[in-house]
Amino acid sequence: MSEIVTMRDQARTTDSTAAAAPAAAWNRRLEELAAVPRARRFHVARSLMALLLVLAVGRLAWSLAQNPAFEWSRVWDYFFSAPVMKGLENTITLTALSMGLALVVSVALANMRLSDNPVLRAIAGFYVWFFRSVPLLVLLILWFNISLIYPTFAIPFPGDGWSYETRDLMTAYWSAVLAFGLQQAAYTSEIIRSSLLAVPHGQREAALALGMRPTQIFRRIVFPQAMKIAVPPVSNDLINLLKATALVAFISVPDLLYSVQQIYNRTFEVVPLLMVATIWYMIMVSILSVGQYLLERWLGRSAAARANGRLSKQRSAA
Amino acid sequence: MTTANVTPPVGEKHTDAPLISARGICKTFGTHQVLHDVSLDVHRGEAVCLLGRSGSGKSTFLRCLNLLERAERGIVMLDGELLGHHVRHGRVHRLPARQEAAQRQQLGMVFQQFNLFAHKTVLDNVIEAPVRVAGRKPREAAKDAVQLLERVGLADKVKAYPGQLSGGQQQRVAIARALAMKPKVLLFDEPTSALDPEMVTEVLQVIRSLVLGGMTTIIVTHEVGFAREVCDRFVFMQDGRIVEEGPASRLTEGAEHPSTRDFLSKVL
Numbered sequence: 071m072s073e074i075v076t077m078r079d080q081a082r083t084t085d086s087t088a089a090a091a092p093a094a095a096w097n098r099r100l101e102e103l104a105a106v107p108r109a110r111r112f113h114v115a116r117s118l119m120a121l122l123l124v125l126a127v128g129r130l131a132w133s134l135a136q137n138p139a140f141e142w143s144r145v146w147d148y149f150f151s152a153p154v155m156k157g158l159e160n161t162i163t164l165t166a167l168s169m170g171l172a173l174v175v176s177v178a179l180a181n182m183r184l185s186d187n188p189v190l191r192a193i194a195g196f197y198v199w200f201f202r203s204v205p206l207l208v209l210l211i212l213w214f215n216i217s218l219i220y221p222t223f224a225i226p227f228p229g230d231g232w233s234y235e236t237r238d239l240m241t242a243y244w245s246a247v248l249a250f251g252l253q254q255a256a257y258t259s260e261i262i263r264s265s266l267l268a269v270p271h272g273q274r275e276a277a278l279a280l281g282m283r284p285t286q287i288f289r290r291i292v293f294p295q296a297m298k299i300a301v302p303p304v305s306n307d308l309i310n311l312l313k314a315t316a317l318v319a320f321i322s323v324p325d326l327l328y329s330v331q332q333i334y335n336r337t338f339e340v341v342p343l344l345m346v347a348t349i350w351y352m353i354m355v356s357i358l359s360v361g362q363y364l365l366e367r368w369l370g371r372s373a374a375a376r377a378n379g380r381l382s383k384q385r386s387a388a
Numbered sequence: 389m390t391t392a393n394v395t396p397p398v399g400e401k402h403t404d405a406p407l408i409s410a411r412g413i414c415k416t417f418g419t420h421q422v423l424h425d426v427s428l429d430v431h432r433g434e435a436v437c438l439l440g441r442s443g444s445g446k447s448t449f450l451r452c453l454n455l456l457e458r459a460e461r462g463i464v465m466l467d468g469e470l471l472g473h474h475v476r477h478g479r480v481h482r483l484p485a486r487q488e489a490a491q492r493q494q495l496g497m498v499f500q501q502f503n504l505f506a507h508k509t510v511l512d513n514v515i516e517a518p519v520r521v522a523g524r525k526p527r528e529a530a531k532d533a534v535q536l537l538e539r540v541g542l543a544d545k546v547k548a549y550p551g552q553l554s555g556g557q558q559q560r561v562a563i564a565r566a567l568a569m570k571p572k573v574l575l576f577d578e579p580t581s582a583l584d585p586e587m588v589t590e591v592l593q594v595i596r597s598l599v600l601g602g603m604t605t606i607i608v609t610h611e612v613g614f615a616r617e618v619c620d621r622f623v624f625m626q627d628g629r630i631v632e633e634g635p636a637s638r639l640t641e642g643a644e645h646p647s648t649r650d651f652l653s654k655v656l
Contacts, residue, residue, distance in 0.1 A: 080570060185508070270503075275503060278489070279454055279456065279497035280488060280492075280493060280517035280566075281493025281569065282489060282521055283486055286521075291505055298507070370548040372509075372551060
């Protein structure tokens with residue numbers, strides 16, 4: 071150790087004595103160099119690649135725009151027509167009801183999966199296993215035909231109770247809500263479960279130490295923080311679900327896709343009507359994406375406050 | 389179970405019953421027994437520090453006192469009330485979660501990692517329990533909260549989120565949050581261990597003023613200098629047992645047990 075120190079000291083002293091005069095020139099040279107403006111670099115390969123891609127995409131766009139098969143004027147004729155509007159409404163309500171059901175069931179499932187009760191854990195595990203194993207379309211047709219399995223549906227209430235024909239209750243629309251909602255719940259419950267686990271344990275402990283009850287801790291401390299984590303993946307699920315509802319065409323629920331299909335079965339304007347549905351789906355997904363952005367910003371306001379705080383601190387320091 | 393060793397508290401001056409008493413606390417994690425028959429009495433207004441190496445069981449013992457950890461054996465009494473349990477038909481039964489929560493609010497706890505609610509502002513952190521647990525009106529709770537935050541020197545941070553505060557500031561908010569429930573005892577679990585050195589002082593300053601104000605405190609800490617200056621009594625733990633306790637003034641040279649002396653020689 072001490073040897074190294076003395077060697078370094080020697081080096082420093084020789085430096086400072088011998089290089090006193092050249093040091094000024096050296097410094098000047100470095101400052102001149104530092105003041106030279108930087109040249110912009112021209113990326114040959116990158117520019118060429120970009121040019122080719124722009125040409126290719128442009129050509130594709132041109133061919134699409136020019137292609138008479140699209141019949142763009144017919145697209146706008148049908149765009150706001152009554153059956154399309156009705157189909158749009160059905161798609162939206164179907165998605166909303168299914169997702170609503172899925173959210174309620176998934177939060178319950180996630181809590182069951184995380185509970186100390188082995189029976190609840192097993193039931194939730196079985197549920198997730200079952201609904202993830204069955205294809206959505208099979209599930210949809212199965213619910214639609216549930217009356218073949220249970221012809222009557224009875225509530226053994228006081229007195230005679232109520233009994234219904236399953237066929238009357240389980241319309242195509244409601245069997246779709248159940249099929250989509252229950253399967254979505256299986257997937258979403260896994261997101262909710264991991265989000266709940268991602269909230270630091272110390273948050274729960276601090277709430278416990280303050281005398282909060284388990285239900286309060288879940289509602290006020292853990293769940294709000296878990297939601298912030300869950301929003302991006304759940305939004306993904308919601309967008310997927312919106313598009314998956316097009317499957318109801320199989321059981322003749324007049325959603326957006328089924329409505330345009332019914333029109334083009336009559337008029338044979340297949341492509342323009344598919345364009346109507348496509349554009350509406352794109353609009354809905356865009357609106358959902360904006361909604362997701364706003365929700366994330368609102369839920370993330372504590373983190374945003376931190377980022378702003380850091381910025382303003384830097385600014386005041388500068 | 390052998391009868392718990394009922395050692396009388398060292399400070400003989402107390403004639404009233406201890407505010408908080410633990411008897412024969414045993415705690416096992418898996419196959420590893422972390423607490424062996426630990427007993428402690430703390431009187432009203434007393435400040436006791438728990439010292440010992442990492443893994444000696446002092447934090448676990450502290451967490452057993454407010455039921456964050458559940459001891460397999462042993463009891464904790466707070467102000468004449470058995471914590472977490474009740475006796476019926478000659479057996480000790482566990483209380484339902486709701487009643488346990490009601491008891492827990494009598495003990496405030498300050499954590500090493502602060503554990504402020506990350507999604508709530510400083511003010512909301514402090515009024516959460518008074519409003520939701522004690523059922524106070526938000527406006528009154530907020531008024532008290534601002535006073536508490538003034539006491540810890542953070543009245544200007546009411547609207548800030550925890551992430552905007554330094555570690556020392558967060559810990560002072562955590563102390564205010566614990567005080568908002570007007571606890572009978574305040575438990576500190578290594579309150580300065582996660583702090584940058586320059587922030588330790590501000591937090592210790594707040595704890596000191598609380599102790600001087602007569603708050604009953606149990607502090608797990610590695611700040612022996614602070615413990616000697618502020619606490620009345622030290623308790624030294626090793627391998628899940630209390631090996632020595634005595635007046636904090638004895639911490640400099642008067643410690644008797646060889647392990648205590650060894651520990652002190654390393655940290656002082």
